Amino acid sequence: MHYKWQFDVVKYRKYAFSFSIAITILGILFLMIFGLNYGVDFKAGTSLDITAAQSIDKAKAEQIFHDAGYEATVTLGGDNNTRATTRLDRVLNTDEINTIINQFKQAYGDNIVHEENTVDPGIARELGLKAIYAVALSSIGIIIYVSIRFEWRFAISAVIALLHDAFIVISLFSILRLEVNLTFIAAILTIIGYSLNDTIVTFDRIRENMRFSKTKTFEDLSKLVNDSIWQTMTRSINTVFTVFIATILLLIMGSESIKLFSLAMTFGLISGVYSSTFIAAQLWLLLKRNSLKRASAAPVKN
Structure with missing residues (x-):
């Protein structure tokens, strides 16, 4: 689908990076000062x-x-x-x-x-460690999968974007003093899955367009990334919007036990569609730019 009102996403990458860095710093400060509001699942x-x-x-x-x-x-x-x-x-x-x-x-x-x-205290500590292991192992699995299917630049960009989404949700729960329990961990892992799906779709289009293009300069590469993002925008919006409706309905009409799960999912979906467009693709672009520079600087053999 062609959007008449589309804009150059790559052009605004520095603003997106600045916004994400600011949110990350704010989240770190809140976590250092206030920590997380752990539920009974993670404390005695x-x-x-x-x-x-x-x-x-x-x-x-x-x-x-x-x-x-x-x-x-x-x-x-x-x-x-x-x-x-x-x-x-x-x-x-x-x-x-x-x-x-x-x-x-x-x-x-x-x-x-x-x-x-x-x-009891022993079970609380065990649950906390297993939650950390679950997120760490999922990140390692993602790096291996994306590296095999695409390349290491895609893998690094995808994992940074996923950790960005998870940290945004964690920071918001710390700032708003919302309870962190096992359903929160389930929401984080689900968010990682949805965000990865959206990122992979964008990366797949970038890789496909790379096969039929001759990118010699950073401007060529920027245009390819921007075109790839807008070519997959309809699918990304439709996927996220469908799940977003479900999470909002669960948040409004669901029982008390799943409202925090629904709220975490809502935060994560918004962060996920943002990160796949403004973080993951842009990080890959910067990593790929370095390889273009090395290629252009390499001496030509006679």
Whole structure:
């Protein structure tokens, strides 16, 4: 599809790089100062979901926890706010949980159903390490795959773009103080997959156009990259927009347990379509420019 309003993407690469660097620095500062708001999956504690037959008042529920000796922030959910969810930094034993449940029964009747999830310190550390391993191994696999299918310049550019997308989402969760749990890790890995798919499509078109072009100068290479981006723009927009609609609907209409997953996916999709256009392709262009310079500087053999 030919866009009448298309612009020279390559021309604005320095602005894109500056924007990404600024976001990265801001994210690093927030992570160093505030860190991440880890959920119970990555630190020792107990998660409680309490469901009543009637609507639960948030202030009253938090007062029940306060009276039991815990400072808790309660999130309401379910039909007519009949479910109260909280995360406690302490591992509660059976007696402590029963004390809280009995208080809720006194306030909202005997028809109380509860679900508890407890993570001890050892499991929390293990989950954290496995999450890091999952992201690291996926990045290594991507480097190997893209290097075999394309070349090392494509591989390096793709991985930097993917790490850029993951870090953008991590930074936003740190800045907004959103909870990081196992669904967040699932969202990061899913974002990497979607971003890689979009990047590979653009790279595939660049490689195809390289076969039928005679790029001798950086200007020729820039035009090829810009044309390749716009030739795949329709597919990228359609793919991202379709998934974007699904994530927005899940964010608005989904249950409380998947809202953070949907929010992370929303952030990641926006970052992914941006990085495949303004980061990955532009990084490859800069790496390829160095090879053109070496080729032009090489002495001509008689």
